[in-house]
Amino acid sequence: MYNDLSWVDSAWSDIVNKVKVTSDELEVNFPSMTTDGQYCDTHAPWAWVVGFWPGLLWLLYEKEHYEPFKTIAINREELMDQPLEEYVNIHHDVGFMWQLTSIKQYELFGNEKSRTRALTAASHLASRFNIGGNFLTAWNKNDVSSADPRGLSIIDSMMNLPILYWAAEQLNSPRFALVAKAHADTVLKEFIRPDGSVRHMVEFNYLEGGVKAYHGGQGYSEDSAWSRGASWAIHGFALSYKYTKERKYLDAAMKTADFFLSCLPNDHVPHWDFRVPKDDTTPRDTSAAACAASGMLLIADLVDDKKAADKYLQAANNILHSLHQKYTTFNQPSEQGILTGGAFNVPKGLGVNCSLIYGDYYYVEAISKLVDKVTLADKNQVLKTECCE
Ligand code: GLY
Numbered sequence: 001m002y003n004d005l006s007w008v009d010s011a012w013s014d015i016v017n018k019v020k021v022t023s024d025e026l027e028v029n030f031p032s033m034t035t036d037g038q039y040c041d042t043h044a045p046w047a048w049v050v051g052f053w054p055g056l057l058w059l060l061y062e063k064e065h066y067e068p069f070k071t072i073a074i075n076r077e078e079l080m081d082q083p084l085e086e087y088v089n090i091h092h093d094v095g096f097m098w099q100l101t102s103i104k105q106y107e108l109f110g111n112e113k114s115r116t117r118a119l120t121a122a123s124h125l126a127s128r129f130n131i132g133g134n135f136l137t138a139w140n141k142n143d144v145s146s147a148d149p150r151g152l153s154i155i156d157s158m159m160n161l162p163i164l165y166w167a168a169e170q171l172n173s174p175r176f177a178l179v180a181k182a183h184a185d186t187v188l189k190e191f192i193r194p195d196g197s198v199r200h201m202v203e204f205n206y207l208e209g210g211v212k213a214y215h216g217g218q219g220y221s222e223d224s225a226w227s228r229g230a231s232w233a234i235h236g237f238a239l240s241y242k243y244t245k246e247r248k249y250l251d252a253a254m255k256t257a258d259f260f261l262s263c264l265p266n267d268h269v270p271h272w273d274f275r276v277p278k279d280d281t282t283p284r285d286t287s288a289a290a291c292a293a294s295g296m297l298l299i300a301d302l303v304d305d306k307k308a309a310d311k312y313l314q315a316a317n318n319i320l321h322s323l324h325q326k327y328t329t330f331n332q333p334s335e336q337g338i339l340t341g342g343a344f345n346v347p348k349g350l351g352v353n354c355s356l357i358y359g360d361y362y363y364v365e366a367i368s369k370l371v372d373k374v375t376l377a378d379k380n381q382v383l384k385t386e387c388c389e
Pocket of ligand 1: 048156218228344
């Protein structure tokens with residue numbers, strides 16, 4: 001199935017039809033994960049996941065111009081003003097929250113209020129930088145009992161850095177990008193192991209810097225390799241390369257991607273942790289698969305070397321095609337999500353074998369990228385035919 005994208009257009013139509021139904025029947029503002037096929041609300045407008053549903057609707061709106069998607073996306077962005085103004089519950093995941101919503105609306109329609117929201121969020125993120133240890137502090141409090149939140153940073157942060165690069169461009173002030181790069185360099189040094197596997201949580205000495213402890217977080221153990229954490233690293237480093245053009249970030253994206261690919265089972269969909277003892281019942285995590293695949297498509301677009309580009313395109317295609325065949329819900333009207341087989345927090349027994357809104361988001365993002373590739377290939381074919389006629 002080498003780079004055969006013939007399945008992509010029908011996958012896109014299936015997604016659009018599914019989301020038309022889900023968006024019509026969904027009774028919650030901020031879907032997070034499903035129980036018995038129904039999306040539950042986060043009930044916390046400051047939760048890290050709130051941007052994914054409006055973000056997913058924007059991805060579809062961009063190609064389909066279906067007005068109800070736009071209406072819902074704008075409404076959810078407005079509901080997110082409450083946590084932004086309250087400030088106290090704000091954490092490092094403001095990138096996930098306002099990048100996919102406010103920056104998107106600003107890019108599409110030039111809405112100044114959206115631009116201000118995203119700049120405010122970027123400013124809050126920059127203020128979380130700990131100059132003693134050169135890292136972005138994840139949370140104000142945390143649920144890792146032995147960790148001091150003042151020194152805690154997590155790999156997910158790599159996905160939040162683009163809002164800082166964007167703010168630097170918008171304000172023509174490198175200070176935001178300098179914070180992002182300083183943090184990315186710390187992650188490169190302290191989170192990425194020599195074999196390309198990735199730590200979830202590192203606790204730093206919060207005054208003088210330096211590693212104090214490692215924590216397993218949502219992974220199996222502090223020495224293990226949580227697959228969604230790996231996907232945050234792959235995709236996050238690729239994004240840092242996109243904005244900075246610093247080669248070390250692309251190398252880190254490829255190194256973590258190579259580790260990820262070397263651990264995949266035959267069907268290309270990762271288990272929730274690459275180092276957990278496995279049997280036939282070990283949960284997969286389709287959200288890790290989707291986020292990593294979308295990140296690999298970005299690597300394929302950014303890397304100069306054609307052989308490497310083909311390798312990551314093929315790997316992403318394998319993952320996404322397998323998700324499409326085995327984990328999509330298009331023939332299951334009782335399921336509101338798009339992808340089954342997500343794993344939120346296996347150590348705590350939360351959200352296992354369900355749909356996760358970020359799994360759905362990155363799946364749609366990745367398929368949208370493949371649709372663009374198919375469209376481009378079709379256009380080139382037409383041009384080639386016209387030239388030869
Ligand atoms: N950012 C939390 C998670 O990936 O579940």
